[in-house]
Structure formats: structure tokens, C-alpha cells
Amino acid sequence: MEKSIKSFTIPYEAWYKNVLSEKPHIYIGLYYENGGTDGEFKISWEEAGIQLQAFSDSWDVLNKMPELIELMAKIDKEKIEPTVAEFAEMLKGIGFKDITERERI
Numbered sequence: 001m002e003k004s005i006k007s008f009t010i011p012y013e014a015w016y017k018n019v020l021s022e023k024p025h026i027y028i029g030l031y032y033e034n035g036g037t038d039g040e041f042k043i044s045w046e047e048a049g050i051q052l053q054a055f056s057d058s059w060d061v062l063n064k065m066p067e068l069i070e071l072m073a074k075i076d077k078e079k080i081e082p083t084v085a086e087f088a089e090m091l092k093g094i095g096f097k098d099i100t101e102r103e104r105i
Contacts, residue, residue, distance in 0.1 A: 004030035004038045006065060007097040010088060015104040024084045028068065028091070030061050031099055045084060050075075067094045 029040025039061030041054035
């Protein structure tokens with residue numbers, strides 16, 4: 001049985017980036033290599049700062065990522081506001097995989 005992995009995708013770096021009109025954001029979740037997810041949530045870069053958006057059906061997935069919450073607390077404590085690219089590198093540093101589909105397969 002396939003196991004989901006802690007991953008993220010950066011939509012505005014994906015092959016379909018030209019049709020996006022939202023502010024920069026990253027989707028984070030537990031994804032399967034062959035598609036599908038156990039749940040995901042969104043980190044977006046808003047005018048007032050970085051925002052976590054999670055619907056109630058993804059809270060269990062968020063609960064399985066204490067290292068992400070610790071990273072976000074560190075960012076808050078140090079009063080830094082990383083770019084999307086910098087945040088993506090931080091995610092990789094705590095073991096998350098970048099699954100952004102930059103080219104259409």
C-alpha cells in the first residue's frame with residue numbers, strides 16, 4: 001500500500017502558472033506519488049503578512065506536521081518574512097518534498 005509523504009507544491013512555478021491570478025502561495029499536505037492527498041492546506045503571501053489557510057478537514061494533517069508549526073513559530077519569533085522561494089527551501093530543510101509539476105508530463 002502506497003504511503004503519503006509530506007510535500008508541497010508552488011502553483012505559480014507550475015506549468016499552468018499563466019492562468020493563476022491569486023497572490024503567491026504554497027500548498028502543503030500529505031500527498032501520494034501517483035496523485036491524491038490525505039489533506040492539504042495553503043500558505044499565502046498577503047499584504048498583511050504570511051497566512052495559513054486550513055479547512056477543518058485538513059486539521060488532522062496539519063497536526064501530523066509539528067516540525068512545520070515549529071518552523072512557523074521560529075519565523076514569527078525571529079520576525080522574518082521569507083519569500084516563497086526561501087520558505088520552500090526551509091520546508092526542504094525539515095524534510096518536505098517539492099512536488100511542483102514544472103513541466104506537464
